[in-house]
Every structure is written in structure tokens, then in C-alpha cells.
Amino acid sequence: MSAATLEESAQAGHDTPRRTRPALITWAGYGMVLLVLALFAIGSPHFLQWSNLASVLNQAAVFAVAGIGLAIVIITGGDDVLKGGIDLSLGAVAGLAGTVTAVAVGAGAGVPVAVLGGLVVAVAIGAANGAAVVLGLRPLLATLATMGIATSLELVVSENLKVALEGSLFLWLRQGTVLGLPAAVVLLLLVAAAAWWALGRTAWGVNSYAVGQNATAASVAGLDPARYRFFSYVISSLLGGIAGVLLASRLSAAVPGIGAQILLDIILVAYMSTVFSRRLVVNIPGTVVAAVFVAGLANGLTLLGVASQWIGAAKGVLILLVLAVVVVRGRSAAK
């Protein structure tokens, strides 16, 4: 009798978390984000004003677009930070694409030609990354090398000067709106929707996840991992280039050395997307949410009047809190 009770309760204790906890915890990442944002809203009446929200979304757009590029590389190359897919050149490529575009506009090229020029340079670096990785170089080292090349080319092209970026398209990207949404945010939504659809609804997307999670199994199944990885770097650089044009539009100039300033936040938002995924994998909607969250953190902490020297620390603590959810979920999944 007592043994049966024990067994019953053990059974119940074993089953309960399996049935209920994962379902709840799946949403814990979003829950933490909403909790933090709610605190900001309570703390400052300005936080939820549309002009402030639009400003946060606008600030997030550059990081989200580049972050989607990095997410695709990580999905296809695997999320092991040292051996898996990573593109350290992304920030520098964004900077270079913005600079090439601005210099081309300054030299009298038409806006479409100038933007195309910037994106072609970005894609060329992506192709070099892809080729290096397919040859067997560690992505971490290969993209570190191309980061150096892109940074140096940017200095050569810009002569280490800020290059003004004038033109109606860039003005529109900076301050235009579509149905009340900032133009940069509309562009982000288009990029995110395309990437989400391609990864979730096409054979290419499903195969990319397969290659990233187990390349050996994928090649046994007849896929060519090298091909998927090569194109993931090309796509990543293309999106890095688009982010670079967005950033230069936002600043109304291409700023030398900006690549190094944005790289860490790009890496952060791509990896942080795992928190917003049922299976703890890097994903597109999560990347966008993470970018908005990171931009919202700095904004909200400023609105609350946190001294600027503490914002980095407060931001770090809140990000750790959200990431801690991954660990909790990892443990519950392992049980």
C-alpha cells in the first residue's frame, strides 16, 4: 500500500514536469522579455508612446537584418561557436558596403548603381568566405581574415573619412514611413518574412537545418553540405551589405570603422534567438525579437534614468536573465 503510494507519487512526480513544464517554459523567453518591457512601461510613461516604439524598432533594424544573415550561417554550419558556422566579417562587410555605396554616390553614380555596387562587393566577400569554409578552413579563422580585408578596404575606399550619403532613397530609409511604420522597419519585415519562409517552407531551408545539425547524416541522405554552406555565407554577406546601406542611411554617412562597433550586437541577437525557439535552435523570428529587445533595453534603461555608465551592466544582467531560461529549459528537457 505504502509502496504503491510511493510509486504512484514517483510516477506523478516524473510525469508532471514532462507534461506541463516544457509547454510553459517554451514561452518563458518571450515571458521574460514581456516582463522586462512591462517594467519599462510602468517606469516611464514615454516608453509605450508610438514615437518611442517606432524609434526602438528603427534602431533594431540594422542589427536584425545583419543578424538574420548570421542566423542563416549558424543554422547551416551548426551552432558550435568554435567549429560551427560563424561570420565575423559581417560587421566589416556592412561597413564596406555602406562606404562603397556612399563613395559611388559621391562620384556621381546613380543611386541604384551605387547600392548595387555596395552589395556586389559584399557578395564577393561572402563568396570568399564560403569558398574558404568549403575548402576546410575553420569559419572562425577564415571570416576573421576576411574581416581584416574588408576593414582595410573600407579605409582605402573612404580614406578614413566619413563619406556623406545623400539621395532620396537614403533619406527615405532614414525618415520615411509606410503606413506609419519606419521605412527601415518595413525593409526588415520583408527580409525577415522572406528568410522565415525560405527556411521553414522550402526544401532549401529544411535541408539547411539538416546540414547544420548533422552534416554526416545529411550527406548520407544525399545532400551536399558544401553547397549549402557556401551559399549561406553569400546570403549572410548580402544581408550584411543591406544592413550596411541601412546603417549609412541612418547616419547620413558611411563611417569608417563602424563594422567593429556593430559586430558584437549582431552576434548577440543571432545567438539569443535560441531562447525564442521551441527546440532551442537559432531561428529568424527569434533573431528579430532579440534585436528589438536589445534596442529596447538601452532605450528603456535610459528612459528610467539609469546612469549611462550602468546601462552596459544593467543590459548585461537582463540579457543573462533571459538567457538563463535556456539553461532551465535545457535541464528540464534532459530529465
Place this chain on the structure above:
Amino acid sequence: MVHTDIESTTGRKERPLPNLLLRGAGFAVAAALLVTGCSLKEPAPQSGGAAAGTGGDPAAAAVTQAEEIDPANAPSLEGKTIGIAAKDIVHDFSRVVYEELQASVEKRGGKVIATQAEAKDGKHVTDVENLVTQRPDAIVVILGDAQTLTPALKKVDDAGIPLFTVDFQSEYSVNNVTSDNWVIGSTLARTLAEDIGGEGKILAFNGFPGVAPCRIRYSELEVVLEDYPEIEILQPELQDKYEGTIEDAKKQIQDQLRRLPEGEVDAVWSCWDIPLIGAAQAIDSAGRDDIKLYGVDAEPGALDLIADPSSSYQFTVAQQTKAMAAKSAENVALFLGGREADVPNTSYLTPVFVDKSNVNQVRNELGI
């Protein structure tokens, strides 16, 4: 839990009393210095001699010298919220202005929302945008880049928030507090030219031709050198960086010393001190006493080197950073207190020139 974290971080903003007293003392020293006029080497012209080139419309730009600051008589900022956006706190100039400005506003009873952009143009824009959404009574921008920041400053203007700047000229600024960079640039250049005997070769760090104070100081160097045809700026010029500056400049100068044997280079010029601190480390440890260094900003590290008789570091320019911050806070208070007419477009503070003969005296008098 999150909430407590935020509470405790904001709690840190309260300044302990001794610190306040110290700041008050510093303020008093700066104010006394302004009242008495300093007894230091070569004070700059005090009147409108430097009126040309204040940017925008020279006729409209009123030129003032440092005025007497009397905290007892100055208008209060009670009930006002002042947003502050600093470009960086990487070097001493911006760090001191940033801290003193906050202290000055709080001292007048105002509330401060302070941001600093870690020397990143993108963050500077974001900071200003975030400040605008909070509708402060005024925004003060400390340093900035006209090209990238102007659209954000237009948003400040569109929102009807009065904008003040420190060492940064903008068309949207009610008042800019700055040192007279034309005087700084020409004095720096002619001191260098005279010290090396009117002939020789110099290395110039010129990585920030787009930053107004550096642009002005460099163009003054060129103007002075027109009258010293025997002095040549070595090509290519050196590129200084905003981050990791000292280490990077040290490496660059070490490389240059290998390329340029004794007699091939006589001086190094820079529009700020930080790269020259690295340069001095390279030159002094190589024993190259044939090379002299000339910079601006009176960084503590540079002052230490100037005070060292064996160092190659010769000359720097102290800006009255604490007084600049206090002046800006005073202008904000005057403007918000309805005394717009008392606020000029530009408030100039007198630079103080520092060399090996007066470095200790200046440090004592300015408390730097």
C-alpha cells in the same frame, strides 16, 4: 528582482557629500581662476579678435570671453530636466565635461538624464533620439560629428527642445561653449615651428580631419607653416584611431623610428594628446632626444610626461573643461529662466598653454 536591480543602479547616482564638496571646491577654483584671469604663459586674446569663423553667420555669432560665474546669483534649474548626450568618455576632456555638467545641473536643482555614446557615432544618434522621446526641458550635446548627428539634432529642434552644445558647432544649437580652436591651433603650430628652429621635418597624426576642433587646428598648422617653408610635413601622414589609440600610436611611431634615422624627423604634431602619449613612450624608450612632441587637451598622462625633464613631450593646451561645463549649465539656466538675450551663440573660454616651464604651476591652478 529585475526591478530591484534597476532601483539599485539608479541609487548609485546619489553623490556622497564629500564628493559634492570636492566638486564644489573644484568649481570654486575654476570660477576664481576666471575672475582673476590666470597668470599663466601667453593668455589668448580676451576680446573679439577671434570673431571670424565661428561657423554659420559670423555677424550673428556673438563672441564672449569667459564670464564671471556666480552660483549664488545664477538662475535655478529647479523642476527642469536636462538631457545630456556625450560622444564619449574615452579621453579626459569629454569625461570631465560630462561629469561636471551633470554636477552643475544638479547643483542648480535640475534633474539629469545622461547618456554617453562610447565614441560610437551610431550610438550618439540613438542616444539623442532616446532623449527626444522623453521631452526634457533642454538637451546638451558634448562633442559630436556634424555629418552623422545633424538629422538627430533636427529632431530635437522639431520637437521644440532647446539644444546646447559643448565644443560642437551646430546650426540647431542655441549656444556652443568651446575653446578658441583657432588660437589653440596657431599657437601650437608656431611654438613647434619656433622650437625646432624654423626648419626640419615633422610627423603629423591626422586621423580625424572631419572633427571640427581637429580640422581647425590642422588648418592653422598649415597656415603657420606657410611662413616656415623649410618645415615639411612627412608623407604619408599618420592615422590615429579613436579606440586603442595609445598602443596603436606607439606601434606606428616605433615603425617610423626605424624608417627615419636621427636627423630625419624633428617633431610630432597631433590635434590631441592621446596618440602622443604612445608616441612619447616609443621615442623616449628609444632614446631619440632629437624629436619633440606637441599636442592638445592636457591629458594627465601628457602632463606627467611634460613634467618629466627627460621626456620628448614638450607642449600641450589645457582647455578649461570644468569651467566649460559650468558655463554650459549656466547658459541653459539663463535660457530656461527667460533670459535668452543673455545667452550668446558661442561662449569662448580661454585656453591655457602648458610647457615644461609652467606645467606644475598650471596643474596646481587648474587642479588637473
